[in-house]
Amino acid sequence: MFFKNESTEMGRVDDNTLRKVTAYGDGLMNAYIVFEKGLAPDSTIPFHHHVHVQTTYVLKGSFKFAIKYDDHTDIQEVHAGDGIYFPSDHEHGCIPLEDDSRLLDSFTPIREDFL
Template identity: 80%
Template sequence: MFFKDSEIKLGRVDDNTLRKVVAHGDGLMDTLVIFERGLKPDATIPFHKHVHVQTTYVLKGSFKFAIKYSDHTDVQEVHVGDSIYFPSNHEHGCIPLEDDSRLLDSFTPIREDFL
């Protein structure tokens, strides 16, 4: 199956975030996430969780990411070329540190709520 960028819609997630599903099938999904504005490093990280296993690859910019585990919260700054693994049902979140920062998120199973 082919996914042509010119045919894929970019949707608004919130006042600072855009997302497009760039490919999906057989239990795997890739999404491009664009953050229009960077935030201050001391901004509050919004946490969320889902049953999906997720990996994230930093395409552009830099981010402050956090993952909550049962006994601690791991917080790290990541840059272009860095990647992160998020286990199922672990709270996690990020803030962009630069304008026009971009992530490639992969999920299994597919995020039906994104389609």
């Protein structure tokens, strides 16, 4: 199945975030995320979690990412070309550090809530 760029639209997630599902099927989904404005490095990272396993690839810009584990929270600054792996049900989150920062997220199984 082909997902042409013009066949799907960007949707607003919040005041600073746009998302487009780029492709999905048979348990795998990709989503393109754009953050319009960067935030101060000391901004609070909003955490969330989901049952999906997730990988993220930084396409453009830089981010501060955090992943909570049982005994610690791993916080890293990542830049274009870096990747992150998020285990299922681990709290995680990020803040963009530059305007127009962009990510490519992959999920398994697919995020029905994104469709």
